[in-house]
Amino acid sequence: xxxxxxxxxxxxxxxxxxxxxxxxxxxxxxxxxxxxxxxxxxxxxxxxxxxxxxxxxxxxxxxxxxxxxxxxxxxxxxxxxxxxxxxxxxxxxxxxxxxxxxxxxxxxxxxxxxxxxxxxxxxxxxxxxxxxxxxxxxxxxxxxxxxxxxxxxxxxxxxxxxxxxxxxxxxxxxxxxxxxxxxxxxxxxxxxxxxxxxxxxxxxxxxxxxxxxxxxxxxxxxxxxxxxxxxxxxxxxxxxxxxxxxxxxxxxx
Amino acid sequence: xxxxxxxxxxxxxxxxxxxxxxxxxxxxxxxxxxxxxxxxxxxxxxxxxxxxxxxxxxxxxxxxxxxxxxxxxxxxxxxxxxxxxxxxxxxxxxxxxxxxxxxxxxxxxxxxxxxxxxxxxxxxxxxxxxxxxxxxxxxxxxxxxxxxxxxxxxxxxxxxxxxxxxxxxxxxxxxxxxxxxxxxxxxxxxxxxxxxxxxxxxxxxxxxxxxxxxxxxxxxxxxxxxxxxxxxxxxxxxxxxxxxxxxxxxxxxxxxxxxxxxxxxxxxxxxxxxxxxxxxxxxxxxxxxxxxxxxxxxxxxxxxxxxxxxxxxxxxxxxxxxxxxxxxxxxxxxxxxxxxxxxxxxx
Numbered sequence: 001x002x003x004x005x006x007x008x009x010x011x012x013x014x015x016x017x018x019x020x021x022x023x024x025x026x027x028x029x030x031x032x033x034x035x036x037x038x039x040x041x042x043x044x045x046x047x048x049x050x051x052x053x054x055x056x057x058x059x060x061x062x063x064x065x066x067x068x069x070x071x072x073x074x075x076x077x078x079x080x081x082x083x084x085x086x087x088x089x090x091x092x093x094x095x096x097x098x099x100x101x102x103x104x105x106x107x108x109x110x111x112x113x114x115x116x117x118x119x120x121x122x123x124x125x126x127x128x129x130x131x132x133x134x135x136x137x138x139x140x141x142x143x144x145x146x147x148x149x150x151x152x153x154x155x156x157x158x159x160x161x162x163x164x165x166x167x168x169x170x171x172x173x174x175x176x177x178x179x180x181x182x183x184x185x186x187x188x189x190x191x192x193x194x195x196x197x198x199x200x201x202x203x204x205x206x207x208x209x210x211x212x213x214x215x216x217x218x219x220x221x222x223x224x225x226x227x228x229x230x231x232x233x234x235x236x237x238x239x240x241x242x243x244x245x246x247x248x249x250x251x252x253x
Numbered sequence: 254x255x256x257x258x259x260x261x262x263x264x265x266x267x268x269x270x271x272x273x274x275x276x277x278x279x280x281x282x283x284x285x286x287x288x289x290x291x292x293x294x295x296x297x298x299x300x301x302x303x304x305x306x307x308x309x310x311x312x313x314x315x316x317x318x319x320x321x322x323x324x325x326x327x328x329x330x331x332x333x334x335x336x337x338x339x340x341x342x343x344x345x346x347x348x349x350x351x352x353x354x355x356x357x358x359x360x361x362x363x364x365x366x367x368x369x370x371x372x373x374x375x376x377x378x379x380x381x382x383x384x385x386x387x388x389x390x391x392x393x394x395x396x397x398x399x400x401x402x403x404x405x406x407x408x409x410x411x412x413x414x415x416x417x418x419x420x421x422x423x424x425x426x427x428x429x430x431x432x433x434x435x436x437x438x439x440x441x442x443x444x445x446x447x448x449x450x451x452x453x454x455x456x457x458x459x460x461x462x463x464x465x466x467x468x469x470x471x472x473x474x475x476x477x478x479x480x481x482x483x484x485x486x487x488x489x490x491x492x493x494x495x496x497x498x499x500x501x502x503x504x505x506x507x508x509x510x511x512x513x514x515x516x517x518x519x520x521x522x523x524x525x526x527x528x529x530x531x532x533x534x535x536x537x538x539x540x541x542x543x544x545x546x547x548x549x550x551x552x553x554x555x556x557x558x559x560x561x562x563x564x565x566x567x568x569x570x571x572x573x574x575x576x577x578x579x580x581x582x583x584x585x586x587x588x589x590x591x592x593x594x595x596x597x598x599x600x
Binding site for chain 1: 449452453456457458459460461463464467468470471472473474475476477478479485
């Protein structure tokens with residue numbers, strides 16, 4: 001069964017079809033890219049999968065379970081974690097606390113435990129902190145666990161977003177332009193990180209502008225233009241597709 | 254110096270402060286401070302009660318980032334709720350039900366406030382900023398008009414007198430008979446509620462609230478059910494303020510709608526901003542300072558509003574984290590000095 005299946009997805013912003021009859025599916029363990037020129041509907045698609053927007057029509061399935069129209073928090077509980085194009089961190093609290101909030105869906109402490117701190121609360125908190133430290137080590141932010149999130153550099157903030165997403169033990173990780181604003185060295189280590197994330201058995205869906213970055217790490221790519229799918233295939237296939245070249249570079253006549 | 258962890262120092266200092274505060278009435282009795290000034294007993298009880306209310310507001314505003322200009326409405330529910338449940342000639346007594354002991358009615362009143370808080374949160378969870386302010390102001394007005402216009406139940410604007418004093422195991426906690434017992438009762442409630450607050454904000458639930466304050470969108474993406482957590486926050490906040498209202502009613506012995514006007518809600522907010530929101534001591538400090546300013550400058554009548562308006566403005570401009578933030582700044586600077594001395598290289 002496919003990890004994620006998108007079927008005839010359409011969203012209509014009062015007359016403007018930002019995404020029009022889009023279908024694709026992502027296999028388990030794949031790194032899948034969603035690309036297209038500005039305004040092609042990549043982020044809109046992304047938002048419909050994660051639960052920010054409700055599609056006008058069409059269906060989305062996560063491992064066979066229908067998820068379109070869910071709220072973001074429900075999808076997070078089902079195993080979808082995401083990052084944001086414009087960084088959305090919890091700015092005024094520490095990095096460790098950011099990751100602990102990331103684990104929200106996987107912790108069980110309810111109101112009673114929260115107020116009265118029974119022994120099981122301490123057990124769970126200890127485990128959660130340990131796990132948070134492991135994740136920070138995984139993305140390379142271990143030394144910074146006590147600093148305030150807004151004190152991080154731009155590249156580090158992007159890493160923290162990924163770390164926070166990983167904290168919810170996702171089966172599907174959605175990355176919205178993770179390389180935006182990064183320098184070449186940072187991009188390289190990001191590519192490395194994404195590959196290591198996949199090695200953990202997490203499927204990755206990537207929206208990205210940076211062609212070199214996408215071509216380098218994805219297995220398959222879906223190309224959008226004006227809300228419609230114009231190509232789907234391996235990076236090499238997509239690069240050779242005349243429609244894609246036209247969308248990006250314009251018609252050569 | 255690892256044998257005393259920072260956590261233990263905090264716990265220890267909290268216990269020491271609590272002990273010192275508990276000594277205040279004793280010292281007054283022995284003429285060490287304030288010379289048995291009876292008015293002062295009422296004042297320190299009021300500070301305790303306002304501390305509870307402001308701490309409750311802090312859960313909603315300081316931790317969840319949701320503003321309320323209507324918390325006097327919950328104060329009102331707590332006060333009238335407890336009085337109507339425990340009075341021998343008003344409220345449930347009119348219905349032929351025998352009145353409850355005040356200590357039980359206080360808790361029930363707090364729970365009623367929590368339920369109404371949760372109900373208010375259903376529409377409130379969809380609103381932000383000024384729309385939320387307006388909704389909460391409207392809520393305050395509704396509660397006020399409700400108690401004012403139900404004379405059969407609440408005696409309207411005339412108010413209710415003869416509110417029963419609190420007795421637990423035969424010990425009388427009235428301000429009239431034994432002067433400082435009521436203060437210990439308030440102190441007990443304050444201590445328990447502060448511990449619960451501290452527990453809450455250091456848990457998964459509290460982190461959910463903080464996530465909403467910090468970034469609503471990201472909180473949603475992290476699996477925090479926004480509506481549910483806002484309802485939880487409103488309910489707990491209302492519980493605190495309801496308890497405070499009930500304690501207020503049983504201390505003063507008289508309630509009328511005038512106590513629960515919009516201005517009271519504004520005073521709660523002022524205390525919170527003054528003391529510093531989003532921490533444990535801020536609301537208590539704020540309640541203390543504002544109560545003293547209010548009472549100390551009584552002679553200036555309405556001009557005292559001018560004073561604390563000015564002080565508040567200066568504080569927001571130059572010390573937006575309130576008095577508590579001021580203390581924190583100093584202590585972190587001291588720690589830095591100490592850290593440099595110990596060769597602590599952590600940046």
